[in-house]
Amino acid sequence: xxxxxxxxxxxxxxxxxxxxxxARSNARIDRALADATEAVHGLCxxxxxxxxxxxxxxxxxxxxxxxxxxxxxxxxxxSVTSLTSGGVTIPASDYFLEPNTYGPPYNRIxxxxxxxxxxxxxxxxxxxxxITGVWAGxxxxxxxxxxxxxxxxxxxxxxxxxxxxxxxxxxxxxLRIDTERVIVTSRSNLDTGQTLGGSGLTNQxxxxxxxxxxxxxxxxxxxxxxxxERMRVDEVAGNTLVVTRAWDGSTIAAHSVGATIYAPRTxxxxxxxxxxxxxxxxxxxxxxxxxxxxxxxxxCVGEAVTSLLQGRSGYARTAGSGEYExxxxxxxxxxxxxxxxxxxxxKARTRAA
Numbered sequence: 001x002x003x004x005x006x007x008x009x010x011x012x013x014x015x016x017x018x019x020x021x022x023a024r025s026n027a028r029i030d031r032a033l034a035d036a037t038e039a040v041h042g043l044c045x046x047x048x049x050x051x052x053x054x055x056x057x058x059x060x061x062x063x064x065x066x067x068x069x070x071x072x073x074x075x076x077x078x079s080v081t082s083l084t085s086g087g088v089t090i091p092a093s094d095y096f097l098e099p100n101t102y103g104p105p106y107n108r109i110x111x112x113x114x115x116x117x118x119x120x121x122x123x124x125x126x127x128x129x130x131i132t133g134v135w136a137g138x139x140x141x142x143x144x145x146x147x148x149x150x151x152x153x154x155x156x157x158x159x160x161x162x163x164x165x166x167x168x169x170x171x172x173x174x175l176r177i178d179t180e181r182v183i184v185t186s187r188s189n190l191d192t193g194q195t196l197g198g199s200g201l202t203n204q205x206x207x208x209x210x211x212x213x214x215x216x217x218x219x220x221x222x223x224x225x226x227x228x229e230r231m232r233v234d235e236v237a238g239n240t241l242v243v244t245r246a247w248d249g250s251t252i253a254a255h256s257v258g259a260t261i262y263a264p265r266t267x268x269x270x271x272x273x274x275x276x277x278x279x280x281x282x283x284x285x286x287x288x289x290x291x292x293x294x295x296x297x298x299x300c301v302g303e304a305v306t307s308l309l310q311g312r313s314g315y316a317r318t319a320g321s322g323e324y325e326x327x328x329x330x331x332x333x334x335x336x337x338x339x340x341x342x343x344x345x346x347k348a349r350t351r352a353a
Contacts (some may be wrong), residue, residue: 003270004042005049005183006033007040007292007300009170014248016305026171033172036303040296043337045346047172048201048292050078050181052275053135056127059085068111069309070119071081071130074346076105078140080133082253083109086121090313104139138296138344139302142176145169146219149265152177152281159267160190165222165287166265167233174273174290181276182269189262192217196226201255212261223247225257225262264322299340302333 013029029218029303040341041047055075061066077097083090094117109131111117122128133142154265159182161169166187168173173184198211210226212218215236222233224243232241232249292300 003183003273004037005174005273005290006037006172007048008033008036008297008304009172009184011170012234012297012301013304013308015023016301017308023116028173030077031254032304032307032311033300034305039303040300040340041348043299043341044137044296044344046076046344048136048138048344049290050134050136050140050274052181054130054132055135057129057131058125058127058257059128059204059226066110067332068113068299071108072107072109074137076107076137076346077109077236078104078106078134078136080109082132084123084130085119088121090117105137112343137346138293139292140306143168143222143291144287145175145287147284147286147335148177149283150286151283153340154271154278154280157271158188158270161265161267161287162221163192165261165267166263167219168289168306169267169287175267176288176290177281177285178279179276180271180279180281181273181327182267183273184267184269184273186268187264188266188268190265192224192261192263192265193314196220196255196257196259198257199257200257203252203254205252208243208245210243212239212241215239215241218263222263225255225264226259227253229253229255261346293342293344295336299333299336302336306333 010029013033014025017029021329027210057070057072060071064301072338080092080097083092083095090111094112094115096110096112097103098108098110099106111119119129125142128145146157146162146163146169147164149162150160150161154167169184171184173188175182175184194212194214194217197213198209201210203209210224210231215238218233218236218241220223220233220235224231224233224241226251229252230247232247234245235242
């Protein structure tokens with residue numbers, strides 16, 4: 001079971017490789033994505049996805065140069081729900097999250113010197129300060145994708161979503177529904193309630209218009225399944241879908257009028273992920289997609305693709321011959337790693353003695 005999200009989705013990697021949809025290829029891509037995500041986190045010395053948690057810090061401790069400042073180091077903060085020290089709650093009006101000029105994420109908390117609050121107290125210095133909040137190594141950016149199309153109890157692991165969400169979401173993505181976060185671990189097809197209209201479809205690549213009862217039931221970027229052929233929806237014009245035929249490694253075929261149209265709108269998920277609690281949700285609950293930083297996502301895709309291609313050749317992909325033969329590890333990937341480290345890597349700070 002996936003307990004942490006990836007920095008890119010399975011579908012993004014497949015789009016780069018143009019591989020056929022099979023359980024074997026999916027498993028290889030999933031392994032590469034999990035490894036790539038950990039590699040990016042290691043390179044940048046920070047974790048990018050948001051975690052809701054309570055974390056504890058010793059006070060006083062050897063790292064603190066000022067009695068009113070707590071350095072968080074790798075425990076970067078997005079927001080604080082509660083802050084306590086020595087069992088006493090410090091109100092939000094009595095502390096600052098820093099750096100305020102360009103955070104979040106924040107790397108330290110400072111008590112407002114114009115208040116009566118202070119760190120310390122309690123019977124021992126161990127775990128003296130407790131912070132409950134959202135922890136992440138980058139600003140928390142979420143985009144609204146669509147909505148659920150069913151009510152959910154707190155134990156269901158299959159979530160039916162609308163076309164817009166199906167088009168935007170992939171395996172490995174982190175979603176939020178109300179206050180609960182879920183991780184997409186697989187997808188399966190759902191009857192859209194629509195059938196093939198017009199005069200059907202011939203088995204020609206030029207036959208790219210699919211007539212449906214309601215174009216509003218679909219979204220550009222979504223894949224659909226008619227009989228055994230997958231198609232990618234490129235545009236929606238009224239009640240006509242403009243598609244790319246034989247998508248995702250499927251075989252082009254003729255289809256008769258009245259054929260049922262399916263789409264991968266059932267998401268299998270890990271509920272209550274990253275410190276949130278599984279809860280009930282109403283029909284049409286808004287679905288939000290967590291967006292990692294663009295360069296970070298791109299590096300994850302590049303690392304996964306490189307790993308897959310190198311693995312396929314036994315890590316012996318070479319260019320040239322004889323004395324000029326060399327392994328092709330990807331100069332562009334090296335450049336991307338350097339760029340991501342400059343833009344999103346966590347550098348060491350200098351502490352006062």
